[in-house]
Amino acid sequence: MKNSVGKSQRVKRFYRRHAVPVTVWLVAVAVVVWLLYQRTTRFETMGIARGQVLQVAASCTGRIKEIHAPLFAPVKEGQPLVTLDTVTDNELLDEAKLRADLAMAGAEAVRLSAQLIPTQEKLRADAATLQMNQKDNWRRFEMDVDSARLRILDLQRAIASGRITLEDLAVQVKISEKLLQDEAIVPLELEKIKVHHASILQNVRENEQLLEQARGILRQTQQRRDAFAMQEFPAPSEDAALEAIRRQVGVQEEIMKGLLAQLDAWQARRRVELTAPIAGRVIPIHGQRNDALLQRPGEEVVRQPGEVVRAGDPILAVAEEAPTEVVAYVSEQQLGHLRARMPVELRKPQAPAASKRSQIAEIGPTIELMPQRLWRNPTVPQWGLPVLIKVPPGLALVPGELVEIRGL
Incomplete structure (x- = not known):
């Protein structure tokens, strides 16, 4: 009996010393294998x-005039961000040439007017000789229309010249205000420029009113001429000479219209606005990169007004919030x-x-x-x-x- 009890105790001690550790080790291995399997079955x-991060860049070379949104400011889609002046320094001669051409067109209109006056006097003398016949009446109507047209051209030239002067004075006012803030000039100089600006502005407005009156006179003279033209009579030889002058006046009128359109387009290039492509916040150019090592030289520099940027150069970027x-x-x-x-x-x-x-x-x-x-x-x-x-x-x-x- 004692031998059986001792044998049973020895078996228990054997299991505790050998079987249990082996079992625990096998279970641990199984758990590790299961965890490795789970790890390999998913990633x-x-x-x-x-x-989304989008850059804001110009499609042509220009100088930054204004940046409307500071860094990290929230912006809406389509909101103006940057104003550029795309007129480069080497193009200023072209602008000066346009203004010179406009002045030449006005001078040519004056020259044509000087040619019309002697012709008109001759026609009036012929009218007195022919006792104010139908031909003389027709020529008088034509002279009235021509005079009205020349008056319109002269007023248009004066208005265009005044507007150009106003734009130059407006720029001088801004510059003088900045200089006055910096105490570089006295207030009297700024006041002189403003007075000159107001005087030119008043002159332009008066010329615009006179232009409307001249157009009304032109319509009236054209109506009288057209009514008289309903009568049939042979055109005298003097009319051919006046017609040639009138055609030259028409050419100058079209030239002036084209030059004015070019100047308007030129002024539009002075203020080219770049808008936000998406809603978000303004960030510097390097804000698109998450890795400092991948930044290129100069990317940490934020663009400032006065800098010149080439076509395609990013100015800033807009990032979604x-x-x-x-x-x-x-x-x-x-x-x-x-x-x-x-x-x-x-x-x-x-x-x-x-x-x-x-x-x-x-x-x-x-x-x-x-x-x-x-x-x-x-x-x-x-x-x-x-x-x-x-x-x-x-x-x-x-x-x-x-x-x-x-x-x-």
């Missing part, structure tokens, strides 16, 4: 929240578990922590170098296949924030 990685997508990189070892439209869980590790479910929207075609922020070791580059995941509603992220992604 876990990190990603970066990203919103809320990210719309997460860019993650999957290592080569996890590619076998990756598929399109695969459900994933997005986890926000930073406070306040949150998690939402989403799915893989797009998978990149080639393996790329990961951003440095995603490297496990900052000195060892890592590569991966980029994937795009849409940010689900309710997950509050900041552009550039790190997000944990786990496959489901």
